[in-house]
Amino acid sequence: xxxxxxxxxxxxxxxxxxxxxxxxxxxxxxxxxxxxxxxxxxxxxxxxxxxxxxxxxxxxxxxxxxxxxxxxxxxxxxxxxxxxxxxxxxxxxxxxxxxxxxxxxxxxxxxxx
Amino acid sequence: xxxxxxxxxxxxxxxxxxxxxxxxxxxxxxxxxxxxxxxxxxxxxxxxxxxxxxxxxxxxxxxxxxxxxxxxxxxxxxxxxxxxxxxxxxxxxxxxxxxxxxxxxxxxxx
Numbered sequence: 676x677x678x679x680x681x682x683x684x685x686x687x688x689x690x691x692x693x694x695x696x697x698x699x700x701x702x703x704x705x706x707x708x709x710x711x712x713x714x715x716x717x718x719x720x721x722x723x724x725x726x727x728x729x730x731x732x733x734x735x736x737x738x739x740x741x742x743x744x745x746x747x748x749x750x751x752x753x754x755x756x757x758x759x760x761x762x763x764x765x766x767x768x769x770x771x772x773x774x775x776x777x778x779x780x781x782x783x784x785x786x787x788x
Numbered sequence: 789x790x791x792x793x794x795x796x797x798x799x800x801x802x803x804x805x806x807x808x809x810x811x812x813x814x815x816x817x818x819x820x821x822x823x824x825x826x827x828x829x830x831x832x833x834x835x836x837x838x839x840x841x842x843x844x845x846x847x848x849x850x851x852x853x854x855x856x857x858x859x860x861x862x863x864x865x866x867x868x869x870x871x872x873x874x875x876x877x878x879x880x881x882x883x884x885x886x887x888x889x890x891x892x893x894x895x896x897x898x
Contacts, residue, residue, distance in 0.1 A: 678831075708886060718874065718888035731885035765832065767886075777886065779832040 679780035700768030794889035811875030
């Protein structure tokens with residue numbers, strides 16, 4: 676099976692702009708989770724989508740949003756970018772069942788100038 | 789609230805020595821615990837999870853509910869074990885709200 680793919684791999688934006696990141700899960704996986712990884716805060720859970728519905732949400736402001744399509748592909752959007760949003764954004768897919776293994780993508784490196 | 793604590797940011801051992809990476813958690817219910825690993829220039833991947841009770845690459849981890857710990861152990865470290873290790877907790881049934889610890893960078897010296 677093909678692994679989790681994320682596009683784009685690198686992105687440079689300026690403050691105030693908005694950005695959309697994309698994640699394609701492993702075929703058959705219905706759950707997609709998003710994480711923000713920074714040197715200071717580590718891996719932080721953003722949200723999880725399952726069958727096109729947001730099932731769990733972390734402690735991030737409303738500027739961070741996402742959605743999932745019927746084919747399980749997911750997008751994450753960040754509006755009004757801030758310098759502190761510079762991070763590696765990881766997505767992970769799983770079947771969505773309890774205690775599932777999550778399979779991670781390579782990440783999108785976002786730099787906000 | 790779910791919380792995972794890995795007290796050591798860096799851990800260095802010699803090849804052949806035992807290694808223990810510490811993980812403590814707080815959670816009010818019955819959590820599912822995992823260890824994920826990230827080798828250099830590779831993706832984050834699952835190493836093991838407590839419900840499987842299996843040994844992967846010689847690593848084991850025992851869930852101690854009394855001490856709320858899930859330490860990762862290996863009796864004889866190898867150089868290829870050098871990596872970043874993350875302990876993670878999930879809330880269980882139909883809950884994929886996964887919380888990660890800050891990670892421990894393990895270096896195994898020759």
